[in-house]
Amino acid sequence: MKRFLAIFVCTCLYGSVFADDKRIDSEKVLVVAPIIEGARKGDALAQYVAGLLYMDAIIVNKDSESAKKYLLNAFHQDPQKYADAGGMVGMTWFGKDDIEDSKNYLREAARYGDSSSLKVLSIIDDSNDMLLKSAEAGDANSMAILGMGYFTGKKGFSKDEAKGFYWLKRAIDFGKEEPEFLIKIAQCYITGTGTKKDELLGLSILKQMDERANTEESALLLADAYSVCNKKHQSLYWAMRALGRANEPNNEFYRSIVEKILQNEQR
Structure with a gap:
């Protein structure tokens, strides 16, 4: 997403200054030319975008050396803003250049908050x-x-x-507060995994998520959670709510859920 936004913003800023130059064949090149020119003149945003274009071969031909040069220039100009540029150099050229140099790029990027560099360092070190x-x-x-x-x-x-x-x-x-993290914590409370068991708190987290999302998936999570808590009536209730929200309900899937809940209720 950051790559797309950077390219979009840079395109808007630099525009198509050579639009009347008939020597340029492609409209795409009209956009890229001023970006490359801005990068050569030292503009950090243009350098960041130029590095991405050369690295991913977007419109321009792939040029690893130019990509590395521009990404590092952007990173050195504003390491807080372009921390991921240093990280990309460290990750992309790891094993191709001096390994210690690559690690140093990753460490610098991590120091300025690039979480991807942190993750890579935790693996390679x-x-x-x-x-x-x-x-x-x-x-x-x-x-x-x-x-x-x-x-x-x-x-x-x-x-x-x-x-x-x-x-x-x-x-x-x-x-x-990503959903996958909230779900994991809720499940931990419900099952007592890694913390003291607290079914009410775990169910409360899932209910708050359902209030915000109001989807088939969020209702199914509650149906499963209540089943784990051995509260079959509530589990059946949430399964029916999920069915009601489904755009194209899989009847066999929901029938199997209901049968499982009812079987557990009879035990």
Whole structure:
């Protein structure tokens, strides 16, 4: 998304200044030419966009050296704003250039808040020290990466559900309220995974999500959660609500859900 916005904004800013030049065959080149010219003159936004164009071969021919040059120039001019440019250089040229240089680009980008660089460093360095320091300093992205890493026990993490819950909950408290994180925390409360069991709190989180989303999927989450809590009437109720919201209901799917709930009720 940031790539698209940067290219769009830069195009709007620079415009098509060579529109009357008949030597230029393509309208696309009319747009790119002033961007490249702005990059050569040292404009950070133009350099960032030019680097992306050369790296991804958008309109222009792929040119790795130009891509690297412009991305690094943008990063060095404004590392806070273009932290991901330094990260892209570190990730794209890792193993092609000097590995330590690539790691240094990643470390610099991570220092300025690029979460992708942090994640890559945690894998290639086989250490999560930098990620942990960033999380402890209040970076919500790092907290979320730590939380999910501890939950899964992959990519250099040792599985620890208590640490997973702690860091993912902190990420949410710091504003990372992505549905997948909220669902994970709610399920932890309901099942007592990594934290003290609190079914009411877990169900409350899912209900708040349903109030905002009001979708078939959010109702199904509640149906499943109530089933886990052994509250079959409420589970059936939410399954029916999900069915009512479905645009193209899969009758076999819902029939299987109802049968499962009723079977559990009879036990």
